[in-house]
Amino acid sequence: MSLRHGLLGLIAEGPASGYDLARRFQEVLGAVWPAQHPKIYAELNRLADEGYIEVESIGARGRKAYRITDAGLAEVRSWLIETDVDHTMRLQTLLRSVFFWLMPPDELRKHLAREAAYFSKAADFYREIAEAKDRGDYGDSPPTQSLRIAAEAGVRLHQALAEWAIWAQSAPLVTEETQGDAHARPGVGTAPDDGTSPDDGTSPDDGTERT
Amino acid sequence: MSLRHGLLGLIAEGPASGYDLARRFQEVLGAVWPAQHPKIYAELNRLADEGYIEVESIGARGRKAYRITDAGLAEVRSWLIETDVDHTMRLQTLLRSVFFWLMPPDELRKHLAREAAYFSKAADFYREIAEAKDRGDYGDSPPTQSLRIAAEAGVRLHQALAEWAIWAQSAPLVTEETQGDAHARPGVGTAPDDGTSPDDGTSPDDGTERT
DNA sequence: TAACGACATGTTCTAAGGTACATGTCCGAT
DNA sequence: ATCGGACATGTACCTTAGAACATGTCGTTA
Numbered sequence: 428m429s430l431r432h433g434l435l436g437l438i439a440e441g442p443a444s445g446y447d448l449a450r451r452f453q454e455v456l457g458a459v460w461p462a463q464h465p466k467i468y469a470e471l472n473r474l475a476d477e478g479y480i481e482v483e484s485i486g487a488r489g490r491k492a493y494r495i496t497d498a499g500l501a502e503v504r505s506w507l508i509e510t511d512v513d514h515t516m517r518l519q520t521l522l523r524s525v526f527f528w529l530m531p532p533d534e535l536r537k538h539l540a541r542e543a544a545y546f547s548k549a550a551d552f553y554r555e556i557a558e559a560k561d562r563g564d565y566g567d568s569p570p571t572q573s574l575r576i577a578a579e580a581g582v583r584l585h586q587a588l589a590e591w592a593i594w595a596q597s598a599p600l601v602t603e604e605t606q607g608d609a610h611a612r613p614g615v616g617t618a619p620d621d622g623t624s625p626d627d628g629t630s631p632d633d634g635t636e637r638t
Numbered sequence: 639m640s641l642r643h644g645l646l647g648l649i650a651e652g653p654a655s656g657y658d659l660a661r662r663f664q665e666v667l668g669a670v671w672p673a674q675h676p677k678i679y680a681e682l683n684r685l686a687d688e689g690y691i692e693v694e695s696i697g698a699r700g701r702k703a704y705r706i707t708d709a710g711l712a713e714v715r716s717w718l719i720e721t722d723v724d725h726t727m728r729l730q731t732l733l734r735s736v737f738f739w740l741m742p743p744d745e746l747r748k749h750l751a752r753e754a755a756y757f758s759k760a761a762d763f764y765r766e767i768a769e770a771k772d773r774g775d776y777g778d779s780p781p782t783q784s785l786r787i788a789a790e791a792g793v794r795l796h797q798a799l800a801e802w803a804i805w806a807q808s809a810p811l812v813t814e815e816t817q818g819d820a821h822a823r824p825g826v827g828t829a830p831d832d833g834t835s836p837d838d839g840t841s842p843d844d845g846t847e848r849t
Numbered sequence: 850t851a852a853c854g855a856c857a858t859g860t861t862c863t864a865a866g867g868t869a870c871a872t873g874t875c876c877g878a879t
Numbered sequence: 880a881t882c883g884g885a886c887a888t889g890t891a892c893c894t895t896a897g898a899a900c901a902t903g904t905c906g907t908t909a
Contacts (some may be wrong), residue, residue, distance in 0.1 A: 428895070429733055436737035446857050458725075459732045463897060468859060488857050488904045500740075507737055508745050514669075514756065516795065517728035521670045522640055524788040526647035526718055528780030529711075534719050545725060569739030572811045577735040580802045584727065587798040591791045600783045639865065657887050674867065679889060699874045699887050 430462050430470055435479060435495060435503040440570045442483045442492045445471050455574065458581070474499070520588065527600055535601050539592045546589035553581030641673050641681055646690060646706060646714040651781045653694045653703045656682050666785065669792070685710070731799065738811055746812050750803045757800035764792030 437443065437451055448471070449464040456462070471493060474480045479499035483492045495503075520542060527535055559565065560575040595601065644667055648659055659682070660675040667673070682704060685691045690710030694703045706714075731753060738746055770776065771786040806812065 429730060430895085432737075433733060436740065439737075439740060444857075445859090449857095455736060456733060459727055459729055459736075461726055461896085464857095465859075465861095465898090466896070468857095472859095486857095490857060503737065503740055507734060507741050508749075512734065512753065512756075513730045514760070515672055515728070515730075516670055517726070518670055518795075519640060519724045519726075521788060521791050521795075522644060522667060523718060523723065524791060525666060525670075525784055526643075526650075526714065527787055528784040529647060529650060529714055530718050538719075542723065545723075549725070567810075569811060572809065573736055573739040576738055576806050576809055576811065577732060579805065580732050580735060580799070583798040583802050584729075584732075584795065587794040588791070591794050594790065595787050598783065598787055599778075600780060600787065641865085655887075656889090660887095672866085675887095676868090676889075676891095677866065679887095683889095697887095701887060 429460060430466060431474065432503055432506045433460055433462070434467065434470055434474065435499050435506075438480055438493055438495045439500060439503060442494045444486075444490050444492050446490070447492075455577075524595075527595075532601055532603050536596060539596045539601065543589050543592035543596075546585045546592060550582055550585035550589055553578050553585060557582055640671060641677060642685065643714055643717045644671055644673070645678065645681055645685065646710050646717075649691055649704055649706045650711060650714060653705045655697075655701050655703050657701070658703075666788075735806075738806075743812055743814050747807060750807045750812065754800050754803035754807075757796045757803060761793055761796035761800055764789050764796060768793055 433452065433456055434448060437448055437455075443451070445464065445468045449462075449467050452460075452462050452467065471480065475482065475493065478496060479502050480493040480495055483494035485491055530538065557575060557578040560571060560578065565571045565574075644663065645659060648654065648662055648666075654662070656675065656679045660673075660678050663671075663673050663678065682691065686693065686704065688709075689707060690713050691704040691706055694705035696702055741749065768786060768789040771782060771789065776782045776785075
């Protein structure tokens with residue numbers, strides 16, 4: 428559960444209300460860690476109960492601005508420094524790619540073209556943010572510098588996926604003209620498992636896994 | 639919910655039991671879509687109730703092998719072809735990078751070094767799988783060809799992240815010698831939100847989102 | 850002044866994910 | 880012969896995620 432630490436991290440930048448945080452969470456973490464406002468309000472109350480944040484002020488319309496406490500700051504820091512990184516990549520794009528063989532080649536071609544377009548556009552988007560930050564449009568406070576680094580990851584990841592989607596378009600699975608119909612009624616009566624593990628997530632395990 | 643479709647996709651390769659699927663899910667989808675056996679057995683029963691799969695045989699030790707039905711095949715295909723891709727990237731690595739400014743430079747340096755090592759190793763791992771498949775070690779059935787494409791994504795993504803982690807090590811946030819202490823007690827009394835959205839996930843929205 | 854949209858905070862319900870617990874079988878090695 | 884480990888399937892419970900519902904305020908503009 429990283430919503431908790433995501434919130435603490437954002438509040439560490441300065442006092443904020445649940446409403447602020449919901450907006451900002453969506454803005455800066457939406458692509459990487461979705462959270463909707465009911466969860467945020469609930470978590471804020473829990474964090475306040477535990478003393479990691481405290482109400483700084485109550486404004487108009489019942490606005491409650493929270494401030495991080497020393498305990499809260501220690502908590503995010505310990506999460507960042509002490510706990511292991513969970514390297515699981517929850518990417519539906521990749522999940523789907525495992526089943527590309529179930530798609531007719533022409534559908535697959537269209538799919539990959541759409542994916543390539545999406546990822547290129549996203550890469551451009553992050554590139555612009557990165558450039559804006561390099562120009563100093565957002566100042567150069569530590570949080571901005573962090574965001575610059577995060578944006579760079581956004582650029583590189585989306586760029587990689589865009590290039591992958593383009594590369595994949597020349598794979599046999601895509602090139603084949605709706606062949607004899609190898610994929611019309613697959614796997615019936617046939618044993619699966621082609622021997623060893625194919626794609627994998629367990630093996631590059633260096634002990635640094637899961638929070 | 640893609641567990642359902644992940645299972646259907648795997649069963650489409652040929653009959654399999656819950657135990658087989660749990661193992662295989664971990665092997666081929668573990669890094670991209672974690673699922674543990676209780677969820678798998680539950681989902682299999684649901685899928686059987688709905689007629690997407692059926693028991694093919696009951697073997698030793700109560701082993702139930704499932705086979706995909708035509709309805710099941712139609713269901714995976716419609717998921718693959720009809721439904722929008724959810725492009726959310728749940729990457730804890732990225733989430734953490736937004737809060738790098740909260741880490742002391744030397745810890746951050748160590749962290750990035752570990753991350754770089756992990757991602758390089760993972761990239762190598764996928765590279766080996768890709769090469770094995772190119773050599774034909776697993777034959778060239780359509781499912782194997784899909785896995786080849788998935789492995790390519792694994793290589794490119796992990797490679798990109800490895801390079802990113804190395805790049806990040808030369809960022810000011812990391813280079814700075816534990817400076818005056820700008821990050822000792824951050825964001826107190828200061829307004830957050832530096833203006834516009836920084837890193838973002840909403841904007842490259844082309845309508846192709848969320849399943 | 851009335852209406853609308855952005856601000857603001859919640860509850861409730863359902864589904865999905867994850868851990869722990871529980872049970873039993875078959876096979877090979879000691 | 881018995882013991883351990885891989886095979887095999889589940890239940891129970893708790894936490895997290897997500898969608899829908901519910902309510903009210905403040906400021907601007909028509």
